Amino acid sequence: MxxxxxxxxxxxxxxxxxxxxxxxxxxxxxxxxxxxxxxxxxxxxxxxxxxxxxxxxxxxxxxxxxxxxxxxxxxxxxxxxxxxxxxxxxxxxxxxxxxxxxxxxxxxxxxxxxxxxxxxxxxxxxxxxxxxxxxxxxxxxxxxxxxxxxxxxxDISDVWDKKEAAMDMLESQMEFSGMHFDDMLDSKAAEILSPGFSQLNNFHEKGRAIHKVLDKAVHVYHGLATHGHFALAEAYRREGNFHLDELIK
The missing domain is CATH 3.40.50.10320 (LmbE-like)
Structure with a gap:
């Protein structure tokens, strides 16, 4: 880009x-x-x-x-x-x-x-x-x-904090996700993903806790975990071919 x-x-x-x-x-x-x-x-x-x-x-x-x-x-x-x-x-x-x-x-x-x-x-x-x-x-x-x-x-490493701060703003989404995660995850699995999950006070906190785990997992997977050049990466698919004047590294 x-x-x-x-x-x-x-x-x-x-x-x-x-x-x-x-x-x-x-x-x-x-x-x-x-x-x-x-x-x-x-x-x-x-x-x-x-x-x-x-x-x-x-x-x-x-x-x-x-x-x-x-x-x-x-x-x-x-x-x-x-x-x-x-x-x-x-x-x-x-x-x-x-x-x-x-x-x-x-x-x-x-x-x-x-x-x-x-x-x-x-x-x-x-x-x-x-x-x-x-x-x-x-x-x-x-x-x-x-x-x-x-x-x-x-590479989104330099704006990771902005992205996480933006996710913090989505309170109703976090509450909805918290209800979903609380229902679908057994207590042991939830604790593996987010230690202390069972002690959180409400669905909003539970949703945000799991989203933090998911966010990092997804972005590390597309970055460092797949032999990438970046620690944290957002993945996209470009429609059509890249048109370059010359090859780039």
């Missing part, structure tokens, strides 16, 4: 801003601009996601789609196209198509098709009347987040 780009993250759920927060935060530190637009985020959770984005230096907005109703209507496409034409990104980060089909979170599958169709149509003479004053924007370079088969890793 070149320095100082204009990056737009198109997300389905709010926590995804933090999941790819390392790349977004590094771009800001390099003099670039990072934006995030979230399709589905409960109104009660939006202040938390906004605080997380602010910690990362990301300008975030919400499209307020309704759960279980994501479709390929023109109205839905125009919502995303308007954002793309306003931001005019060099790079778009969004969910991985392959991952979206295996993840049973609701709306991920129609959202993936909607996202890709909107990116494509934003570059054409589609819905110009519905986006007055906004010209078509060429399809940016696309990176898929948390892919099953990454071909790119980003």
């Amino acid at each position: 070149s320095k100082g780009q204009k990056i737009l993250f198109l997300g389905v759920y709010g926590m995804e801003v933090v999941e790819c927060g390392g790349a977004l935060a590094k771009n800001v530190l390099s003099g670039g601009e990072s934006y995030a637009t979230i399709m589905l985020c409960r109104e009660s959770s939006q202040p938390q996601v906004r605080n997380a984005a602010q910690t990362l230096g990301v300008n975030v907005s919400f499209l307020n789609f309704e759960y279980g109703t994501v479709d390929l209507s023109k109205e839905s496409k125009v919502k995303l196209i308007k954002v793309i034409r306003e931001v005019k990104p060099d790079i778009i980060i969004t969910q991985d198509p392959e991952h979206s089909f295996h993840d049973l979170d609701p709306d991920r599958r129609p959202a993936m098709t909607l996202l890709l169709e909107s990116i494509a149509l934003a570059s054409r003479d589609f819905a110009l009347d519905e986006t007055p004053g906004l010209n078509p924007h060429p399809i940016p370079t696309i990176y898929y987040m948390t892919p099953h088969h990454p071909n790119t890793v980003i």
